[in-house]
Amino acid sequence: xxxxxxxxxxxxxxxxxxxxxxxxxxxxxxxxxxxxxxxxxxxxxxxxxxxxxxxxxxxxxxxxxxxxxxxxxxxxxxxxxxxxxxxxxxxxxxxxxxxxxxxxxxxxxxxxxxxxxxxxxxxxxxxxxxxxxxxxxxxxxxxxxxx
Amino acid sequence: xxxxxxxxxxxxxxxxxxxxxxxxxxxxxxxxxxxxxxxxxxxxxxxxxxxxxxxxxxxxxxxxxxxxxxxxxxxxxxxxxxxxxxxxxxxxxxxxxxxxxxxxxxxxxxxxxxxxxxxxxxxxxxxxxxxxxxxxxxxxxxxxxxxxxxxxxxxxxxxxxxxxxxxxxxxxxxxxxxxxxxxxxxxxxxxxxxxxxxxxxxxxxxxxxxxxxxxxxxxxxxxxxxxxxxxxxxxxxxxxxxxxxxxxxxxxxxxxxxxxxxxxxxxxxxxxxxxxxxxxxxxxxxxxxxxxxxxxxxxxxxxxxxxxxxxxxxxxxxxxxxxxxxxxxxxxxxxxxxxxxxxxxxxxxxxxxxxxxxxxxxxxxxxxxxxxxxxxxxxxxxxxxxxxxxxxxxxxxxxxxxxxxxxxxxxxxxxxxxxxxxxxxxxxxxxxxxxxxxxxxxxxxxxxxxxxxxxxxxxxxxxxx
Numbered sequence: 124x125x126x127x128x129x130x131x132x133x134x135x136x137x138x139x140x141x142x143x144x145x146x147x148x149x150x151x152x153x154x155x156x157x158x159x160x161x162x163x164x165x166x167x168x169x170x171x172x173x174x175x176x177x178x179x180x181x182x183x184x185x186x187x188x189x190x191x192x193x194x195x196x197x198x199x200x201x202x203x204x205x206x207x208x209x210x211x212x213x214x215x216x217x218x219x220x221x222x223x224x225x226x227x228x229x230x231x232x233x234x235x236x237x238x239x240x241x242x243x244x245x246x247x248x249x250x251x252x253x254x255x256x257x258x259x260x261x262x263x264x265x266x267x268x269x270x
Numbered sequence: 271x272x273x274x275x276x277x278x279x280x281x282x283x284x285x286x287x288x289x290x291x292x293x294x295x296x297x298x299x300x301x302x303x304x305x306x307x308x309x310x311x312x313x314x315x316x317x318x319x320x321x322x323x324x325x326x327x328x329x330x331x332x333x334x335x336x337x338x339x340x341x342x343x344x345x346x347x348x349x350x351x352x353x354x355x356x357x358x359x360x361x362x363x364x365x366x367x368x369x370x371x372x373x374x375x376x377x378x379x380x381x382x383x384x385x386x387x388x389x390x391x392x393x394x395x396x397x398x399x400x401x402x403x404x405x406x407x408x409x410x411x412x413x414x415x416x417x418x419x420x421x422x423x424x425x426x427x428x429x430x431x432x433x434x435x436x437x438x439x440x441x442x443x444x445x446x447x448x449x450x451x452x453x454x455x456x457x458x459x460x461x462x463x464x465x466x467x468x469x470x471x472x473x474x475x476x477x478x479x480x481x482x483x484x485x486x487x488x489x490x491x492x493x494x495x496x497x498x499x500x501x502x503x504x505x506x507x508x509x510x511x512x513x514x515x516x517x518x519x520x521x522x523x524x525x526x527x528x529x530x531x532x533x534x535x536x537x538x539x540x541x542x543x544x545x546x547x548x549x550x551x552x553x554x555x556x557x558x559x560x561x562x563x564x565x566x567x568x569x570x571x572x573x574x575x576x577x578x579x580x581x582x583x584x585x586x587x588x589x590x591x592x593x594x595x596x597x598x599x600x601x602x603x604x605x606x607x608x609x610x611x612x613x614x615x616x617x618x619x620x621x622x623x624x625x626x627x628x629x630x631x632x633x634x635x636x637x638x639x640x641x642x643x644x645x646x647x648x649x650x651x652x653x654x655x656x657x658x659x660x661x662x663x664x665x666x667x668x669x670x671x672x673x674x675x676x677x678x679x680x681x682x683x684x685x686x687x688x689x690x691x692x693x694x695x696x697x698x699x700x701x702x703x704x705x706x707x708x709x710x711x712x713x714x715x716x717x718x719x720x721x722x723x724x725x726x727x728x729x730x731x732x733x734x735x
Contacts, residue, residue: 206698208691215687215710242688242708 133248145173361529414505425568435487
């Protein structure tokens with residue numbers, strides 16, 4: 124049985140993404156506060172939301188990620204407030220897809236998508252080496268099952 | 271290798287998407303505006319001619335090649351499509367004989383596999399009746415046991431609903447109205463109002479109207495279900511299941527036993543009252559409706575169901591590890607319904623006070639609401655006491671009340687596509703979880719159990735870590 128956890132770079136990636144979305148909203152709100160006070164309120168709310176999301180929610184979410192793979196099952200456990208465990212029997216796996224975005228590949232990360240008939244499991248921001256190892260492992264398992 | 275051509279009636283299927291939006295309006299306009307035609311009319315007529323030409327070309331270019339081990343279908347005008355279906359991958363073959371088909375010596379053939387688009391057949395084609403013999407190797411038997419009409423009537427009465435009635439009636443009324451250029455919905459409303467006048471008394475007219483509409487929709491659904499399932503014949507062989515049913519459209523379906531994902535015993539409210547149940551099978555890829563299950567034997571008694579499961583599906587009574595709802599979670603099953611009861615009472619009181627002329631209506635609606643919630647509460651209580659998830663060698667047994675019915679599902683572990691466990695903060699405190707088991711088929715049929723003991727689940731089952 125192999126176990127994988129998400130790296131700190133994944134957290135950095137999501138904080139960068141949050142920053143890229145949050146800062147323009149905050150700046151636009153501050154700039155437009157001369158038009159209406161509502162925009163200032165909007166910018167404060169977005170700043171608070173980004174802070175809570177980036178410094179409270181995301182670290183916990185990334186800590187909660189636990190990926191377990193063995194001959195029988197692929198199991199992904201995650202969640203802060205609502206905890207979810209998705210269990211997919213390894214022989215049911217149809218395809219594994221690795222998705223790279225410019226930012227994630229610069230940080231050496233990728234998104235992994237496991238597909239079975241009508242069901243999918245996503246792992247956002249897994250380390251590239253770990254993802255490839257995971258794919259090889261599952262490939263091995265599938266070949267083993269076929270044999 | 272045998273080369274087959276689709277029946278010319280297949281052109282009707284190709285034409286159907288354009289029938290109500292293009293062809294019928296043009297024909298109607300042509301008939302009503304004899305002598306005076308604007309330029310747009312000619313453009314639309316040209317479009318119809320083009321569509322008809324495309325349809326004929328599509329029919330001419332479609333070919334079916336039947337080999338010993340596979341079917342190849344070549345179709346398309348500009349972009350040629352080649353569909354290869356190996357026989358070993360076919361999970362279900364359905365033959366449809368309608369009045370139109372019978373008139374033109376045609377048969378509609380539908381082939382489903384585990385793959386493909388949700389709700390769509392992998393191969394849907396009308397072929398000549400004489401060609402159906404070439405599909406005998408993957409197809410039906412003429413033997414079979416008749417299912418009594420009474421059982422089918424019971425099933426139709428138990429499974430019919432106002433929702434299905436509305437779904438059947440609405441497009442029919444709409445399309446017939448468009449075709450005949452008659453306001454059928456207005457006619458129906460007038461009829462309901464006339465009937466209302468005879469029934470006026472203590473019950474307010476709006477209640478009468480709602481009841482009449484609901485009864486009519488239920489009746490439509492009942493007739494529809496009955497016509498779909500009556501004169502049922504079932505034949506069970508070692509490797510295949512054969513079901514033949516229907517009055518106006520006769521359907522013969524053959525399912526591979528190896529493609530049966532799950533056996534479901536479904537107890538609708540009326541069935542529960544009569545202590546009977548429908549035995550359904552869920553087959554990967556089957557049918558164009560929601561869910562991929564079909565009734566194999568309707569209105570079974572408990573004993574008959576058990577016998578069938580034991581003898582035919584080899585599903586025994588042996589249960590090793592059973593997980594039930596947590597003993598301290600009764601209030602969690604009932605809390606929302608209690609809240610809803612409170613909400614209905616408050617809403618009825620407030621609306622009655624605000625709109626006093628409609629007081630009777632609000633009281634009636636509140637009573638219906640209370641009755642409905644009380645029934646759902648009884649199902650929630652049933653879940654608390656009787657829902658379970660248990661296993662025997664390689665098989666899963668699940669019993670749970672879902673929607674308005676009680677359902678028992680039996681499947682082998684290798685038929686499971688995915689298992690999802692969800693835990694809310696209160697679940698973590700009470701060591702419980704909600705489990706959703708998704709079967710591996712096109713529609714991803716699923717079954718969910720609530721407030722199951724998490725520790726026991728972890729201890730017993732390999733799929734929780």
